[in-house]
Every structure is written in C-alpha cells, then in structure tokens.
Amino acid sequence: MATTFETILFDVSEGIATITLHRPDRLNALTTQMGKELLTAFKTCARDDAIRSVVITGSGRGFSAGQDLSELAHVSPEWSVGDHLRHGYNRLILAMRKLEKPILAKVNGVAAGAGLGLALAADIRIASEEATFVAAFIGIGLAPDSGVSWMLQRLIGPARAFEFLTTGRKVKADEALAMGLVNRVVNAEALDMVTDDMASHFAQAPTRSIGLTKRLLNKVAMMPLEQALEYEAQIQDIAIHTHDHKEGVRAFLEKRPPQFVGR
Numbered sequence: 001m002a003t004t005f006e007t008i009l010f011d012v013s014e015g016i017a018t019i020t021l022h023r024p025d026r027l028n029a030l031t032t033q034m035g036k037e038l039l040t041a042f043k044t045c046a047r048d049d050a051i052r053s054v055v056i057t058g059s060g061r062g063f064s065a066g067q068d069l070s071e072l073a074h075v076s077p078e079w080s081v082g083d084h085l086r087h088g089y090n091r092l093i094l095a096m097r098k099l100e101k102p103i104l105a106k107v108n109g110v111a112a113g114a115g116l117g118l119a120l121a122a123d124i125r126i127a128s129e130e131a132t133f134v135a136a137f138i139g140i141g142l143a144p145d146s147g148v149s150w151m152l153q154r155l156i157g158p159a160r161a162f163e164f165l166t167t168g169r170k171v172k173a174d175e176a177l178a179m180g181l182v183n184r185v186v187n188a189e190a191l192d193m194v195t196d197d198m199a200s201h202f203a204q205a206p207t208r209s210i211g212l213t214k215r216l217l218n219k220v221a222m223m224p225l226e227q228a229l230e231y232e233a234q235i236q237d238i239a240i241h242t243h244d245h246k247e248g249v250r251a252f253l254e255k256r257p258p259q260f261v262g263r
C-alpha cells in the first residue's frame with residue numbers, strides 16, 4: 001500500500017510502515033507542510049491495525065536538518081513561533097510518543113534541530129556510521145524545542161545535554177553511541193538490512209504488549225515507586241487479556257514458537 005504526500009514518502013508493507021522525509025536537496029529540512037504530512041502519517045499508523053512497526057528515515061544524504069530556515073525568513077511580524085510549535089512540532093512529537101507501536105529512526109545522515117527531535121522521539125535509533133547529530137538551535141540563537149530538552153537529558157544526562165545544546169557541537173555516530181544517544185551504529189551499506197531485520201522482528205511481536213510497555217515507560221518516569229508499581233499492575237491487567245498473551249503461554253507449554261497477531 002502507498003499513500004501519496006508532497007514532502008514525505010509513506011509506504012506500508014508486511015506490517016511495517018516506512019515514513020521517509022523527502023526533500024533531499026534541503027537535507028529534508030522540515031516545512032509546515034511536511035509537519036502536517038508527518039502528523040497524518042503517524043495518525044494512520046495509529047489507526048491501522050495492520051501496521052505493527054514504524055520506520056522513520058530521510059531521503060538522500062541527510063536524516064533532517066530541522067526547521068526549514070527559509071520559512072523562518074519570511075514570517076510576518078504577527079507570526080508566533082510559540083503557536084507554530086504548538087500546532088506543529090508539539091503535536092507531532094506527542095503523536096510519536098503516544099503511538100503504541102515501536103518507532104525505529106533509521107538515521108542515515110545529519111539530524112539537526114527539530115530533525116534531532118524527531119530522531120529522539122522514536123523508540124530506537126539505528127545510525128549509519130555517516131550520521132551526525134547537532135542541536136543546531138544555538139547556531140541560530142534559539143533555545144531547544146520539539147521535545148529535545150526533555151528527551152536529551154533523559155538519554156544522556158543533564159551535563160552532557162547542556163554541553164551538546166549550548167556548544168552546538170556536531171557529534172559523530174560513534175560518540176553518539178558512547179553517549180547513549182543511539183542504540184546501534186552500523187556501516188552505511190548495512191543500515192537498511194539491520195533496520196529491516198529489527199522492523200520485521202517488531203512486526204511479528206506482540207504489538208499490544210509493546211504498546212503497553214511504551215505507555216508504562218512514558219508514564220512511570222515521573223512517578224514515585226509506589227505509584228509506578230500500582231500503574232504496572234493496572235497495565236498488566238490489560239496485557240493479560242490479550243490474544244498474544246494467551247498464545248505466548250500456549251506456545252511455551254506446547255514447545256513451539258508463538259504466532260503473535262498483534263492483539
């Protein structure tokens with residue numbers, strides 16, 4: 001199945017949705033149109049039960065260079081960046097974090113500014129050796145947005161996040177791995193294969209269980225232990241009634257691989 005957009009490619013095959021930022025001559029810099037299309041694509045991923053795994057990546061040599069700066073150069077005096085964020089990036093980042101399906105960022109090249117935000121909002125980042133990460137906000141006299149301040153310090157700690165955000169230093173893939181910014185670094189030729197393997201694994205996994213795990217991780221980070229334990233109990237009450245839980249137990253007892261269907 002293929003849906004047509006202007007600035008992204010959206011393809012669904014064998015339970016995997018692939019969303020490709022597609023403005024390669026601008027290093028996939030994000031326009032307002034692209035933000036809207038991405039939100040539509042992620043809403044489709046949420047609605048369509050046949051989609052059990054999502055990959056986001058970039059066309060050409062970049063993942064995304066962040067906000068398209070030519071859009072910022074042509075704003076009227078009444079334009080509000082706060083509203084632009086509220087109606088655009090904020091909705092998009094929340095749609096990704098609330099999507100109860102695994103999102104893999106296949107980071108093929110530079111991820112900067114809001115493009116970095118997109119990569120950080122994914123659940124797993126697989127980077128090419130050629131990928132680089134740059135906060136970019138400081139370079140144009142802005143503060144972080146698109147969830148970068150929130151996610152970055154959870155991933156790499158506040159001191160490293162401060163340095164990364166305020167120096168605007170470009171971090172290469174191997175350093176990003178050492179920092180905990182990405183899950184895995186592979187050579188450029190292997191990037192597609194490694195990501196496909198992981199996306200296929202997730203497309204055959206117990207999707208509800210993964211979604212509930214994501215819900216738990218999102219929520220318990222801010223909770224005291226007593227509340228987190230109670231929340232885990234409530235989530236397990238949901239998981240135990242899924243088809244895939246019953247199948248997992250049956251398959252174990254029958255000494256065969258489970259056939260998960262995603263519900």
Ligand code: T3D
Nearest residue numbers: 025026027029065066067068069084085112113114136137
């Ligand atoms: O509106 C709001 O809501 C505010 C939100 C802001 C969120 C943000 O994302 S702020 C950060 C915005 N991003 C940037 O400031 C990054 C700007 N780009 C760069 O610093 C560099 O391009 C990179 C470090 C990302 C990559 O460098 P390099 O040397 O690999 O590539 P390049 O030659 O600079 O770029 C290639 C082309 O893409 C070039 O066009 P040309 O000369 O070939 O015609 C360049 O102008 C274009 N490009 C790169 N980034 C952007 C861009 N065009 C528009 N917007 C960009 N962000």
